[in-house]
Amino acid sequence: MTGPWPPALLYPGDGGEDETLQEIGRTTVLGRVARPEEIAEAVLFLATSRASYITGTVLQAHGGQLAIG
Numbered sequence: 001m002t003g004p005w006p007p008a009l010l011y012p013g014d015g016g017e018d019e020t021l022q023e024i025g026r027t028t029v030l031g032r033v034a035r036p037e038e039i040a041e042a043v044l045f046l047a048t049s050r051a052s053y054i055t056g057t058v059l060q061a062h063g064g065q066l067a068i069g
Contacts, residue, residue, distance in 0.1 A: 029064025 025032040042061045045051055
């Protein structure tokens with residue numbers, strides 16, 4: 001299985017107006033949650049032949065959240 005991570009940033013709902021999403025966004029280097037199209041681009045890449053040798057891994061699309069710790 002190969003896919004994007006983390007799911008907490010995959011569903012910003014109404015665009016980040018929700019206080020919980022704003023709080024999550026503050027924990028990233030980019031200061032916001034991911035937009036759906038940003039995650040879609042990562043998924044589309046994984047579906048292309050350019051990603052044909054990528055297997056059994058997780059594409060960490062987290063906006064730098066792990067860098068902050």
